[in-house]
Each structure stands twice: as C-alpha cells, then as structure tokens.
Amino acid sequence: MNRFRTIFLGMIIATLCSHANGQPPQCDPTKVNSAEACAKCHSNEVQTWKQTPHFQTFEKLSRNPEAKQICKKLGLRSVKRSDVCIDCHFTTKEIDGRIKAVSGISCESCHGASGDWLSIHHDYGGPVATKEDETPEHRAARLDQCTSLGMRNTRDLYLIASSCYQCHTVPNEELVNVGGHNAGSENFELVRWSQGMVRHNYLRTNGEYNALSGLGRLRVMYVVGLIADLEFSTRATAQATEKSTYGLKVANRAARVAVKLYEVQQKIDNAFVQSALEAFAAAELRVNNSASLLAIADQIQIAGRRFAMSSDGSELAAIDELLPAPNTYK
Ligand code: HEC
Ligand code: HEC
Ligand code: HEC
Ligand code: HEC
Numbered sequence: 001m002n003r004f005r006t007i008f009l010g011m012i013i014a015t016l017c018s019h020a021n022g023q024p025p026q027c028d029p030t031k032v033n034s035a036e037a038c039a040k041c042h043s044n045e046v047q048t049w050k051q052t053p054h055f056q057t058f059e060k061l062s063r064n065p066e067a068k069q070i071c072k073k074l075g076l077r078s079v080k081r082s083d084v085c086i087d088c089h090f091t092t093k094e095i096d097g098r099i100k101a102v103s104g105i106s107c108e109s110c111h112g113a114s115g116d117w118l119s120i121h122h123d124y125g126g127p128v129a130t131k132e133d134e135t136p137e138h139r140a141a142r143l144d145q146c147t148s149l150g151m152r153n154t155r156d157l158y159l160i161a162s163s164c165y166q167c168h169t170v171p172n173e174e175l176v177n178v179g180g181h182n183a184g185s186e187n188f189e190l191v192r193w194s195q196g197m198v199r200h201n202y203l204r205t206n207g208e209y210n211a212l213s214g215l216g217r218l219r220v221m222y223v224v225g226l227i228a229d230l231e232f233s234t235r236a237t238a239q240a241t242e243k244s245t246y247g248l249k250v251a252n253r254a255a256r257v258a259v260k261l262y263e264v265q266q267k268i269d270n271a272f273v274q275s276a277l278e279a280f281a282a283a284e285l286r287v288n289n290s291a292s293l294l295a296i297a298d299q300i301q302i303a304g305r306r307f308a309m310s311s312d313g314s315e316l317a318a319i320d321e322l323l324p325a326p327n328t329y330k
Contacts, residue, residue: 027092029093034103034106070179071085164225173240173246173247192328223311233250
C-alpha cells in the first residue's frame, strides 16, 4: 500500500496523499494598481523590492531553461502566456478589459490588491490631518476598514504570512507531478525568509533605515509562520488526488510542521496554538480527502488569526532558543 503513517500526539494522523490546484493567491487583477502606484510614497520599499527574486522573476523566468522544461512537460506554449506560471510568479492587472502580467511578485501580492483601500490606508482623518493628529480610535477604525477592503497590513501578521504560504507551498499537483516543479520551498520559515532580502521596514524609522523587527515581533512571526504553514500544507494536501511526489511532499510537510508547532506549544502553552493543533489532530492526510482537510484548514486559520492579533510576543520568551539566528536570514 502506498500509504505512510506519522505518529503525532500519540495518534496516527497521517495516511498518504497528494494535491492539485489550491487556493490561488488572492490578488484580484481588476483591483491591482501595481507597484508604481506605491512608489510615490514608498520609494525605499520599492528600491528594496527591486533587489529580490520576487521582482526579478518577471524578466528572468521566461529565459530560465528549467522553466522552459516545465512548460514543455505541461504542454504550455510560454511562461508569460501561461496562467499557470502567472499565478505565483507575476502580478496581473486588468488594462482595457484585458488581464496582463505587469510585474513579478509585487507589493500587492503580499499586501493585497489595493483598488479599494489605496486612498484610505494613509488617511489620518481628512486632507490636512497628520499622523500626530490621528486619534487611536481613528487609527484602529482605519486599519480595520483597510483589512475589510482586502489589505493585508502588518497589524495582522497572519494575513501577510498567508500570502507567503499560498505561493511557497506550491499547491498545484499537476505542476509538480507532471511539470517537475519544486513541491514548495521546503525549508521556508517566516522569520528566516522575511528578515533578509525581503525586509523593508522603513516606515517605522521614518525612512531613515531598513530596521530589523524587534524580538517580540520575531517571536510572534515565528509562531504565526508555523501555524500558517500548517494551514497551507493542509490545504495543499487537500488538493492531492494521486499517491505521487506532490501528495507525499505536501503531506509530509504538514506532519513535520505539526511536530514543530507541538514543540512550541510545550513551551508556551497557548490556547490558540492548542486549538490549531487539535484541529489538525483530526486530519487524515490522504488523497481525495478535500472537504474534510479544507474544513480543518479553515479552523487552523481562525486559530492563527486570533493568535496573531492577541500576542505582542512578550509572553513568548520561552521560544527564543528556537528563533533562527540573524546570520541565517535569507
Ligand atoms: C499617497 C501616499 C501613499 C501611497 C501612494 C501608498 N502609501 Fe502605503 N502608506 C502611506 C503612509 C503615510 C503610511 C503610514 C500610515 C500609518 O501611519 O499608519 C502607509 C502605510 C503602508 C503600510 C503599512 C501599514 C500597515 O499597517 O501594514 C503598507 C503595508 C502600505 N502602506 C502599502 C502600500 C502599498 C502596497 C501601496 C501601493 C499599492 C501604497 N502603500 C501606496 C502612504 C502611501
Ligand atoms: C503555486 C505557486 C507556483 C506556481 C503556479 C508556479 N511556481 Fe514556479 N516557483 C514557485 C515558488 C514558491 C518558487 C521558489 C521555490 C524555492 O524556494 O525553491 C518557484 C520557483 C521556480 C523556478 C526556480 C527559479 C529559480 O530562480 O531557480 C522555476 C524555474 C519555476 N518556478 C518555474 C515555473 C513555471 C515554468 C511555472 C508555470 C508552468 C511555475 N513555476 C508556476 C511557485 C510557483
Ligand atoms: C505570489 C507568490 C508569492 C508570494 C505571495 C511570496 N512569494 Fe516568495 N517567492 C515566490 C517565487 C515564485 C519565488 C522564486 C522566484 C524566482 O526565483 O524566479 C520566491 C522567492 C522568494 C525568496 C528568495 C528565495 C531564494 O532562495 O532566493 C524569498 C526569501 C521569499 N520568496 C520570501 C517570501 C516571503 C517571506 C513571503 C511572504 C512575506 C513571500 N516570499 C511571498 C513567490 C511568492
Ligand atoms: C514578499 C511579500 C511582500 C512584498 C512583495 C512586499 N511586502 Fe511589505 N511587508 C511584508 C511583510 C512580511 C511585512 C512585515 C515585516 C516585519 O514586520 O518585519 C511588510 C511590511 C511593510 C510595511 C511596514 C514596514 C514597517 O516599517 O513597519 C510597509 C509600509 C510595506 N510593507 C510596504 C510595501 C510596499 C510599498 C511594497 C512594494 C514595493 C511591499 N511592501 C512589498 C511583505 C511584503
């Protein structure tokens, strides 16, 4: 039998599986403005972004021999004209009624398409109001409103983390099994992958320099990353229809991250982490089990968002030894 089993919390939770098209990254092309619309006020962030593979993939991917091979195996004519690659490698925008790839993975791929929130996310309370004038109530209402209009802002780290894992778990069975694409970035961990080349923390220093996040935030980020990984690995597993590379990899990833999160929970004893783990403990990681696994992923997501909004990291000192060292940041 092509089944694998994993022991977790003393229970057999995993039998084998594989995946297919997952949740596409949520970045509605009819609401995308593109990075140029951000540059006016966020030029430092744009400069930093241009140094990353997220930006560079737009020019480089179609010339990459490995990409051509993948397309060939999938019977696709070209990288730029194939919706499959565009989903994760590019940002698309509707121009004159047609959907066009306008850049690599951009601001809005991670922070959400800005059509509905761009004009209010920096509105401190009218045309002449400044940051100093803004009341805490106005600020809270503004950020809530932005979130409800699709912005993934830094107040809710879980939403931003979700962007990363939607792409970096590569939830596409055919792409992996037929195309031979990597089955996700296997060692993706949020602190390590967000605090190196991707980091663009200029807002908090008024543009003076690109700050490292503080210890409390890194702790929250580490736990949030594990919960989001668990959610999106479970979603990826939900797409598995055949017992092959994809299914094995994504199911193994889910089982592995659950063990890590369990270790964290031993140290922090947090109610939200507990509910994420309990939801996952009911998961049967096998092929063609989509409805059940997606329902479990939804429960993990609720726990993850609650965790992210409830913690400032001050109570999480027990996990400091687990945080990746700065010299390992990507
Ligand atoms: C007209 C100027 C302006 C433009 C254009 C602009 N921003 Fe901002 N942005 C700001 C200001 C000012 C703040 C700080 C708001 C505050 O103090 O909370 C900000 C804050 C942010 C934040 C941090 C808020 C948080 O809680 O996460 C993000 C993320 C962000 N902008 C993304 C974008 C993106 C993406 C674009 C382009 C689609 C963009 N901005 C375009 C002025 C702008
Ligand atoms: C579901 C998201 C997703 C889709 C769809 C996707 N990719 Fe990728 N791709 C990724 C991620 C994430 C990476 C980075 C993997 C890593 O960390 O090694 C990547 C990396 C690559 C690389 C290696 C890049 C390098 O610089 O070494 C190639 C080549 C590639 N993809 C080609 C393709 C092609 C061709 C398509 C369309 C047929 C495609 N990808 C569709 C997510 C995706
Ligand atoms: C829309 C899909 C998408 C989103 C969202 C996304 N990534 Fe990526 N990321 C990719 C792809 C695709 C690549 C590989 C690009 C290439 O080399 O062609 C990549 C590459 C990277 C790399 C470079 C890896 C290397 O070895 O060079 C880092 C670091 C990274 N991503 C971190 C992140 C983080 C952190 C987040 C979330 C905050 C994130 N990514 C969100 C698709 C995405
Ligand atoms: C790969 C995903 C990704 C991309 C692309 C991305 N961001 Fe971010 N952004 C993040 C993450 C993650 C954080 C929170 C980082 C932290 O707290 O250390 C963040 C934080 C921010 C902040 C707040 C920084 C601060 O000092 O608090 C602003 C403003 C911002 N981003 C704007 C932008 C703009 C503008 C672009 C495009 C040029 C962009 N981002 C592209 C993931 C991304």
